[in-house]
Amino acid sequence: MKRLHIAISTDRLAATIADYTARLGAAPVLVVDGEYALWRTGTLNGSVRFDTACPAGTLRHLGWEDPAAGGFTEETDINGIVWEYFSATQQADEINRLWPEADYQPAPGE
Numbered sequence: 001m002k003r004l005h006i007a008i009s010t011d012r013l014a015a016t017i018a019d020y021t022a023r024l025g026a027a028p029v030l031v032v033d034g035e036y037a038l039w040r041t042g043t044l045n046g047s048v049r050f051d052t053a054c055p056a057g058t059l060r061h062l063g064w065e066d067p068a069a070g071g072f073t074e075e076t077d078i079n080g081i082v083w084e085y086f087s088a089t090q091q092a093d094e095i096n097r098l099w100p101e102a103d104y105q106p107a108p109g110e
Contacts, residue, residue, distance in 0.1 A: 001042075001043075001067075002064050002065065002066045003040070003041075003042075003043055003044055003045040003064070003065040003066075004043065004044055004045065004062070004063075004064065005044075005045040005046070005047075005061075005062060005063035005064060005065050005084060005086075006044070006045075006046045006047075006059070006062060007046070007047045007048075007049065007059070007060040007061045007062070007063075008046075008047070008048050008049075008057070008058070008059060008060060009048075009049060009050075009051045009054035009055065009056055009057065009058050009059075009060050010048045010049070010050060010056050010057065011050060011056035012056070013034060013035070013036075013037065013048065013050050016037070016048045017031065017037045017048070020037075020039065020046070020048065021039075024039055024041060024044070024046070026039060026041055027039075029107075030095065030102060030104050032095075032099045032101075032102050034050065035049065035050050035099065036048070036049045036050070036095075036098075036099065037049075038095070038104075040065075040088075040106070040107075040110070045063075045065040045091070059081065060082075061074075061081065061082035061083065061084055062081055062082070062083050062084075063082075063083050063084030063085055063086065064083070064084075064085050064086075065086060065087065065088055065091060066085065066086075066087060067087055067088070067110070068087075069085050069086050069087040069090060071090070072084070072085070072086045072090045072091075072093075072094065073085045073086070088106035088110040089106060091106070092104050092105060092106050
């Protein structure tokens, strides 16, 4: 099943994690202290990141997590929004490339 991916920039990671955990009713599956958090629910793949390239509180990009994705792709829509397309394993590879200490592995079967 595809999951909608939403990536948001923040400059208050701990507060954002607490807020989104309450809103989603689920804790993040991964937190990289001071930099990144990832939630995976049945329908949503959401992340927040301290990213100085994007103003806090703005959309970094959208996308689809899809187990059938043959490779990580990225394109920009008519409104200038970046859309990514990837599998859970491809996302884990990207996370581990950025933060090797995370050693993130998606749950089996995802």
